[in-house]
Amino acid sequence: MSVDTVWQEALHYIQGKVPKQVYDTWFTPVHLDRIENSTAHIGVPNKFFGDWLHTHYGPLLAEAVATARGGGDLAVNFVVFQKSPARPVEPQAVLNAAKAASPAKPRRGIQLNPKYTFKNFVVGAGNQFAHAACMAVAEQPGKAYNPLFIYGGVGLGKTHLLNAIGNHVAEHTDLRIAYLTTEQFTNEVINSIRYDKMMDLRKRYRHIDMLMIDDIQFLAGKERTQEEFFHTFNALYEAHKQIVLSSDRFPKDMPDIEERLRSRFEWGLIADLQPPDVETRIAILRKKSEDEGVTLPEDVIQFLSTTMKSNIRELEGSLVRLGAYASLTGQVITLEMAKTVLRDLIGDKKKVVAMEDIQEAVCAQFHVKMTELKSRRRSKTLVHPRQIAMYLCRELTDASYPEIGRHFGGKDHTTIIHACRQVAKAKESDHALHQTLESLKEQILRS
Ligand SMILES: Nc1ncnc2c1ncn2[C@@H]1O[C@H](COP(=O)(O)OP(=O)(O)OP(=O)(O)O)[C@@H](O)[C@H]1O
Numbered sequence: 219m220s221v222d223t224v225w226q227e228a229l230h231y232i233q234g235k236v237p238k239q240v241y242d243t244w245f246t247p248v249h250l251d252r253i254e255n256s257t258a259h260i261g262v263p264n265k266f267f268g269d270w271l272h273t274h275y276g277p278l279l280a281e282a283v284a285t286a287r288g289g290g291d292l293a294v295n296f297v298v299f300q301k302s303p304a305r306p307v308e309p310q311a312v313l314n315a316a317k318a319a320s321p322a323k324p325r326r327g328i329q330l331n332p333k334y335t336f337k338n339f340v341v342g343a344g345n346q347f348a349h350a351a352c353m354a355v356a357e358q359p360g361k362a363y364n365p366l367f368i369y370g371g372v373g374l375g376k377t378h379l380l381n382a383i384g385n386h387v388a389e390h391t392d393l394r395i396a397y398l399t400t401e402q403f404t405n406e407v408i409n410s411i412r413y414d415k416m417m418d419l420r421k422r423y424r425h426i427d428m429l430m431i432d433d434i435q436f437l438a439g440k441e442r443t444q445e446e447f448f449h450t451f452n453a454l455y456e457a458h459k460q461i462v463l464s465s466d467r468f469p470k471d472m473p474d475i476e477e478r479l480r481s482r483f484e485w486g487l488i489a490d491l492q493p494p495d496v497e498t499r500i501a502i503l504r505k506k507s508e509d510e511g512v513t514l515p516e517d518v519i520q521f522l523s524t525t526m527k528s529n530i531r532e533l534e535g536s537l538v539r540l541g542a543y544a545s546l547t548g549q550v551i552t553l554e555m556a557k558t559v560l561r562d563l564i565g566d567k568k569k570v571v572a573m574e575d576i577q578e579a580v581c582a583q584f585h586v587k588m589t590e591l592k593s594r595r596r597s598k599t600l601v602h603p604r605q606i607a608m609y610l611c612r613e614l615t616d617a618s619y620p621e622i623g624r625h626f627g628g629k630d631h632t633t634i635i636h637a638c639r640q641v642a643k644a645k646e647s648d649h650a651l652h653q654t655l656e657s658l659k660e661q662i663l664r665s
Contacts, residue, residue, distance in 0.1 A: 231286060235278060243539060260295065260297065267542050270538055280293065330381050341498075342498025344493055345375060348489040359428050369491070372638075376466075379464075401433070502533060506533075515553070517553045539563075573622065586599070614663070
């Protein structure tokens with residue numbers, strides 16, 4: 219079977235697995251270059267693109283190509299090509315998937331991402347405190363702040379900072395590090411229960427020197443995992459071993475977490491990550507475009523940094539998309555191109571919308587009074603519209619989380635972050651909610 223035929227079949231397979239927009243953005247610009255020694259070499263427009271594909275769709279690509287060939291195990295490599303998809307021109311830029319997944323100094327069992335270091339973390343007003351705290355912990359694990367609890371909204375750099383600590387410690391010490399997501403920890407607990415291996419799990423985690431757990435908010439409602447984590451936490455803490463946790467919300471705002479755990483999260487230092495200000499967004503764009511070899515003219519930098527405000531991942535995504543588009547079409551990046559290519563990401567944010575208009579539209583839709591919407595009452599009939607209104611304020615205006623909080627009767631910014639996150643997550647699977655949000659948006663933007 220020719221490489222082209224395999225690739226066509228693999229694309230067909232992928233189309234069935236991902237939404238159309240994801241397919242168009244990430245899979246149409248790439249191609250299968252060759253298959254050699256059980257490795258599929260995938261041509262990508264730039265290093266950043268390959269990195270992103272590797273992190274998000276590496277396994278799917280391997281599965282798709284393997285299935286198209288009729289089975290067997292395959293690894294994937296990403297090869298950067300320029301303009302002509304047939305010829306990889308930068309062999310040194312090959313991203314070896316396996317290499318990329320291991321830290322600079324390999325250590326058994328650590329799943330750190332070597333891409334995330336202190337060196338490539340841009341420090342600005344919103345993150346300098348968290349950055350300094352992480353540096354202190356990386357320099358003196360177990361001594362500076364314990365536990366270190368980092369919290370912040372979606373895509374603001376929590377995972378990056380955790381990995382930066384891990385990579386730094388791995389490079390400079392021989393400490394045993396465990397870095398994992400809450401989901402991985404939960405799965406380990408479930409498997410240990412299922413196979414009666416709880417003692418092994420306990421032993422494993424109580425003999426490490428530094429434990430880092432990402433997205434600890436997902437412990438909510440998982441009683442048995444909380445119980446295990448509680449004992450692990452105590453054992454490590456008492457032995458002066460470093461614990462670092464990240465969460466999208468403040469401990470006090472974590473529902474369904476046992477009080478004894480919640481209070482432990484507050485024992486050490488809590489450092490928050492705030493959305494970056496415009497200077498930091500510009501600095502991040504400059505750094506990333508430089509690192510990735512994507513030339514962004516000044517007006518495009520200004521445009522992106524004033525349009526994509528709340529999420530660094532989005533900012534990065536725009537850069538990748540623009541870089542890919544430019545390299546595929548052989549054009550230089552211009553402001554006009556940026557506006558066209560990123561149309562759907564920028565969407566409706568351009569129109570100036572007042573938060574009061576949003577609140578009124580939501581009140582009318584859900585038949586609640588404005589005073590109720592802004593109140594502290596937590597009945598379900600009020601919490602739902604309130605969270606929707608908060609989410610829309612964030613989506614359709616330039617207001618910061620604290621500003622939105624002030625428009626909702628003086629609520630804390632973490633409450634707004636939580637609401638935005640809840641609604642963003644729920645709308646992925648709840649079609650009715652998605653429709654309601656779209657119709658509200660349309661209504662507000664028309665008014
Ligand atoms: N200050 C920064 N400098 C450079 N890159 C950054 C910075 N902050 C975030 N990023 C980049 O933004 C992207 C998103 O960051 P990250 O995954 O760490 O966010 P997160 O807070 O863990 O998000 P989530 O809540 O979805 O888990 C990453 O690629 C990261 O490298």
